[in-house]
Amino acid sequence: MYEGLCLGIESTADDFGVGIVSFDGEILANVNDVYIPERGGIHPREASRHHANVAGKVIAEAFKRAGVKPKEISIIAFSQGPGLGPCLRVGATVARALASYLNKPLVGVNHCLAHIEIGRMINRVRDPVTLYVSGGNTIVSAFEAGRYRVFGETLDIAIGNCLDVFAREAGLRSEPGKPLGAVIEELASRGRRLVPLPYTVKGMDLSFSGLLTAAVNLLREGKYPLEDLCFSLQEIAFSMLTEVTERALAHTEKREVLLTGGVAANKRLQEMLRVMAEEHDARFSVVPKEYATDNGVMIAWAGILCYKYGLTTSIERSFVKLKWRLDDVEVPWFEG
Amino acid sequence: MIGVLIKKGAEASIYLGEWCGRKVIFKKRLPKKYRLPELDRAIQIQRTKHEPQLIHKAKEAGVPTPIIYMVDLEEATIVMEYIEGKRIKDILNDLTSEERIKISRQIGKLIGRLHKSGIIHGDLTTSNMILTPEGKIALIDFGLSEQSVDLESRGVDLHLVKRALASAHYKYVNECFNAIIEGYEEEMGSDLTRDVLNRVAEIEKRGRYVAER
Numbered sequence: 001m002y003e004g005l006c007l008g009i010e011s012t013a014d015d016f017g018v019g020i021v022s023f024d025g026e027i028l029a030n031v032n033d034v035y036i037p038e039r040g041g042i043h044p045r046e047a048s049r050h051h052a053n054v055a056g057k058v059i060a061e062a063f064k065r066a067g068v069k070p071k072e073i074s075i076i077a078f079s080q081g082p083g084l085g086p087c088l089r090v091g092a093t094v095a096r097a098l099a100s101y102l103n104k105p106l107v108g109v110n111h112c113l114a115h116i117e118i119g120r121m122i123n124r125v126r127d128p129v130t131l132y133v134s135g136g137n138t139i140v141s142a143f144e145a146g147r148y149r150v151f152g153e154t155l156d157i158a159i160g161n162c163l164d165v166f167a168r169e170a171g172l173r174s175e176p177g178k179p180l181g182a183v184i185e186e187l188a189s190r191g192r193r194l195v196p197l198p199y200t201v202k203g204m205d206l207s208f209s210g211l212l213t214a215a216v217n218l219l220r221e222g223k224y225p226l227e228d229l230c231f232s233l234q235e236i237a238f239s240m241l242t243e244v245t246e247r248a249l250a251h252t253e254k255r256e257v258l259l260t261g262g263v264a265a266n267k268r269l270q271e272m273l274r275v276m277a278e279e280h281d282a283r284f285s286v287v288p289k290e291y292a293t294d295n296g297v298m299i300a301w302a303g304i305l306c307y308k309y310g311l312t313t314s315i316e317r318s319f320v321k322l323k324w325r326l327d328d329v330e331v332p333w334f335e336g
Numbered sequence: 337m338i339g340v341l342i343k344k345g346a347e348a349s350i351y352l353g354e355w356c357g358r359k360v361i362f363k364k365r366l367p368k369k370y371r372l373p374e375l376d377r378a379i380q381i382q383r384t385k386h387e388p389q390l391i392h393k394a395k396e397a398g399v400p401t402p403i404i405y406m407v408d409l410e411e412a413t414i415v416m417e418y419i420e421g422k423r424i425k426d427i428l429n430d431l432t433s434e435e436r437i438k439i440s441r442q443i444g445k446l447i448g449r450l451h452k453s454g455i456i457h458g459d460l461t462t463s464n465m466i467l468t469p470e471g472k473i474a475l476i477d478f479g480l481s482e483q484s485v486d487l488e489s490r491g492v493d494l495h496l497v498k499r500a501l502a503s504a505h506y507k508y509v510n511e512c513f514n515a516i517i518e519g520y521e522e523e524m525g526s527d528l529t530r531d532v533l534n535r536v537a538e539i540e541k542r543g544r545y546v547a548e549r
Contacts, residue, residue: 144503145506149502149503149506150503151503155492155539194372194374194375199375199379201480202458202480202492202496203458203459203460203461203480203496203499203500204496204499205492205496205499235371235372235375236375239368239370239371239372239375242368242370242371243346243368246346246368247346247347249346250344250345250346251346251461251463271370272370272371273370275369275370276368276369276370279369280344
């Protein structure tokens, strides 16, 4: 019935996700279980315990939704990095076990690459400048000479991290289905006054740590309403992101802009990028939320692309790579 | 109409035109519709004012840069000399190794002079370096420049050079960067150069995902 099926496992951070995708790109299952800390940010050990606890359940649910049996799976893909070590190791262990048990090839996938590839597939984008923004990543990349080159990235913390830490400092709480970024977005929509905060673009790179410190200091001074601070933080940070994406677009002369990652859900960021892309006659698209946040489907799809080019991972080479860079990965399937 | 649009950059539009009988560049910062108008205006004015000041300072340091004829803050426009020549970005990959090294060393000297005078260029891509018919290299686009003698700022500036080489001239990154550092060292001396290079290595490691940390 299917030419082949890939089961993909994602576990770089707080999500444990499993996706089942056919070789021609049909998505049969996308199951996710997110670790929600009682307080503070993601504790790697606690998150990895969560992943180990839910792994069996999530995989069983994925098979059930896809309506396929384990033996029908042709390859097993997993997120090999970059990410949090303990979390990555759970996904890798599960993937190794499945691949050995089913006697199927194993494919270690670069997490950032998977975000770009699922976006290209779902949004039917050919050769974009991609802005990938999440709790752990802030990367502007575009394909050039065999790889997704990094044109700009954060020099310190990721934008999602910046927003989350500010939110926690302000005593805000996330709820299921409403991450801290969404809470900030809601408050920002009621903000009116632009409070001066540092705007830090260095060539094509960005820095958010100074912005975060300044915003937190103003918060503690208590002179400004929280709504105005959220509004200003978003306006400044997203303007920086849009400026850098615009630079990459002008530099590479590409015709498409793709927005992905957890922060991609923010409507104000989407709006800024859309306006910018229009000015350059570039097509703008946002990856739908379920495929923009971490998920197993993107890992499965990237695994299929790798597998078709013979890029499998032996068990001995399947150790996790915490700092694996996007521009370290060859992309032989790219046709633009 | 101020001239023919020759480049629509991310930051500004560049027009080639005439001003008082001279062939000039109009660099006009266009409002960014994506930014809040008040934020946009503040960034535009700050950058339009700042850029000519640093271009002038660079000249004092012995770095060829365009002559500034006029600054119009209302229009966020700078009128400056048009420098004839070719962008290093367009020619670097096609040069012989010997020429590439010679040019890279010259670039390194210019960066060294800037840094020695407390100027950080801030956007040292090869698109912002022009090889003139006389064989001189001029630096343009000081739109993101700042004054600083901090090791950190110098490190970030050189880190940017490396990054730019890695994206547009990835085959020759090491060859070019090593030659740039040789030129840089001639101006900055070996002690400072070593310190800056150590900082560059540190900055690279600070990146979110790097092989060694």
